[in-house]
Amino acid sequence: MDSMVFWLTLLGFGDKGWGDELLRGAWLSLEISISAYVVGLALGLAGALAKLSKRRTAVFVAVAYTTIIRSIPDILIIFLIYYTATDALRSAVTFTGLASEFQINGFVAATLSLGIVQGGYSTEVLRGAIAAIPRGQAEAAHALGLTRRQTFFLVTLPQMIPLALPGLGNLWLVVLKESSLVSLIGFTELVLAGKMAAGATRDYFLFYCAIAFVFLVMSGLSAMLFHALETSTANPGRRR
Secondary structure, eight states, X not given: OHHHHHHHHHTSSSSSOSHHHHHHHHHHHHXXXXXXXXXXXXXXXXXXXXXXXXXXXXXXXXXXXXXXXXXXXXXXXXXXXXXXXXXXXXXXXXXXXXXXOOOOOHHHHHHHHHHHHHHHHHHHHHHHHHHTSOHHHHHHHHHTTOOHHHHIIIIIHHHHHHHHHHHHHHHHHHHHHHGGGGGGGTOOOXXXXXXXXXXXXXXXXXXXXXXXXXXXXXXXXXXXXXXXXXXXXXXXXXXX
């Protein structure tokens, strides 16, 4: 009983507990995940359209991008973006004379690195969804006088979303878990906050289990949300 009270005190809010830090870390993890997911969707859509285009250069760039992303460990990409991009931007800023010191923000580095990784996988998901749509529909839209942009937004996109949602839901769960990797560049998200709490209290089991529970809750709620989206978009004609 005393141990339970002690654990609840450690997980509580205020000066004696670490609940504030864990909650703040969980919120930052969500912010990173959402931002990276949006960046990944944008890159994935661009990559999917490039792969399906008739331009060899666009196809080559898209294939090279997805191949590199799927071949290199995600943590290495995070390090490359955080350190290499920082050096490159520092050199560019110093060259212009605007500033002598420059350091890329940890949140920006996390968003870009995870977003680039997500983009590589989103490309294949979105490409498959677009390819599954009968080509005759786009040809019919062109015959009716619709431009390529209008055809994409009015014909392709509404049919692509239901087909891509299952894969995109899985990618969201992946980026949610991979947000923990940014703790390695010193960004205080949920895992690093829990690690600091565990190190300060020496109660590693409690805080690591608390981290796992928070991720489990976030993943479960996310799965429910995507399931609802899949259900609502699968048969829109049946909704009342």
